[in-house]
Amino acid sequence: MNEILPDIPRIYTALAEWLACMIYISVLKKRLSGWKFYFFTAGVLIIQTVFLVVTKDLSIIFWIPCMIAAIGMMFLFIYVSCNISVIEAGYFSVRAFVAAELVASLEWQVHYFIFNGKKSEEFLEIILLIIIYTVGFLLVWILEKRYTLEDGKLNIRQRDLWSTIVIGAAVFAISNLSFVTARTPFSGKYTQDVLNIRTLVDLGGFAIVYAYHIQLNELRIRRELEAVQNILQNQYVQYQQSKESIDIINYKYHDLKNQIIFLRAEEDADKRNAYLTKMENEIKFYETQYKTGNNVLDTVLASKNIYCIKNGITLTCVADGTLLEKMDVIDICTIFGNALDNAIEYEKQIEDIEKRLIHVSVFSQKGFLMIRFENYFEGELEYEGDLPVTTKKDMFKHGYGLKSIRYGVQKYDGVVKVDQKDNWFELYILIPLSI
Structure with a gap:
């Protein structure tokens, strides 16, 4: 130098x-x-x-x-x-x-x-x-x-x-x-x-x-x-497609149910009667099982439940859908669709089918709308900020599901909390009922 x-x-x-x-x-x-x-x-x-x-x-x-x-x-x-x-x-x-x-x-x-x-x-x-x-x-x-x-x-x-x-x-x-x-x-x-x-x-x-x-x-x-906007739009499109599919299934259900009633009125052999009973039970597989008081929530739950049944996952729900009447259709689809998609995606990885469990609760408590998603979870959560790290391999393209949920909840001055208790992953959503 x-x-x-x-x-x-x-x-x-x-x-x-x-x-x-x-x-x-x-x-x-x-x-x-x-x-x-x-x-x-x-x-x-x-x-x-x-x-x-x-x-x-x-x-x-x-x-x-x-x-x-x-x-x-x-x-x-x-x-x-x-x-x-x-x-x-x-x-x-x-x-x-x-x-x-x-x-x-x-x-x-x-x-x-x-x-x-x-x-x-x-x-x-x-x-x-x-x-x-x-x-x-x-x-x-x-x-x-x-x-x-x-x-x-x-x-x-x-x-x-x-x-x-x-x-x-x-x-x-x-x-x-x-x-x-x-x-x-x-x-x-x-x-x-x-x-x-x-x-x-x-x-x-x-x-x-x-x-x-x-x-x-x-x-x-x-x-x-x-990415969040795409998720919002995709969940709404899925809802529309599910609604159309479920409407068709329900129509077929009632149509076939009437045919079964007609066939039972005929002189049937025991074998045919057993076959018809089996047929009726299979048809019930496609019947909309949720009557929460909110048609949008019923549709989302029904479509996700059909997918759960096909993958050996038990989905249960206790929900008062009337509490969601002031919430926008797209936000209902986003919150419930993404939360259930994340839970289903994880439960599919559980080897023991008996442990593939998901539960949804919607209720009011002390002036707040409470939405809770629970699913069986093995392992420990890793966090980035206040949200867990995605378990999917492509972290660049994934991990926006919870962010889109939080985005939708914040529109109603609500908060999202993630927790783990024993072998249960819990997603809490708290929204003032003055929405």
Whole structure:
């Protein structure tokens, strides 16, 4: 490096990188907690500081490999501390590196301006460092907290990660170009100019990766809304199809029932009578069995029950459908359709048919509409926020059923709660009866 340019002290750089990682760890879902987390973070700070100080005087040939190693430590710090994927950890590591470069560069530029590049009292330098780092990283935390989910699940894909890496690499290369050579159109010849260039480039780079982060967040929200809307529409279409099918089945049921009555009036042999009895019992399989007081709920329950019977699942229901009279048809289809679909999907995996049980309750209690779905459950629930993780393999395309239920319930100022008691999965819905 050019020795006439006063570079940032390696201890300052290590502290900036560590603080940047801590900012992103603070807004993500933790993997470590308690004393383990504190010991780990302290160890990382020591290792990072020692590494950067020891490699200070190495040849410029080793500069890039050392910076890559430093970023690698930031990656491990974030990945081990947070419950996120490797791709997400890489994404946030690059963003943390850019933020660290910006704050460290800004502090050193202000330091050089105030002290004019001369050695000053160490106490004053530390005070300035604390002020700049506190204000700088506090602003970064405020910005990141606004657009980063606690679980970090932005559905980051590999191409998103590589785009962020390219941006980060370009920012680092251009901002540090003057420290390698002054013979480029993008280099500065004077110290203050070089510091200005580095800080402004880092600021621009941070703005770019932050804007890209906002765009990814908006794309995630848009995809999620589209998925929820598709689920809402599909449940309503299923309801319409089920209603038509059940109407036809009921018509056939009554028609065949009348034919059976006519045949019984004839002189029948015992064998024929037994056959007709069997035929009548089979027809009852298709009869609408639910009379809750709400035609939409009856239709949804009947269609799901037919599917349950075919798959060896016992579906029971105790429901006062009149409590749903003020609820929109689509919302009834969404709430009950998705809840039952999720329960059925899981019960199909249970090997013991006797344990394939689903129960639905709809009742009023203390001025609230209570809707409860229960199904037999084996294992332990894993949560993302306040909702359980989908058990389906394709997590990107699935997991929106409960979100669509919550979306429909919130329209009526209601709340959704998921719980597990012994071997039962329980989904509670609480809605004020003033809807």
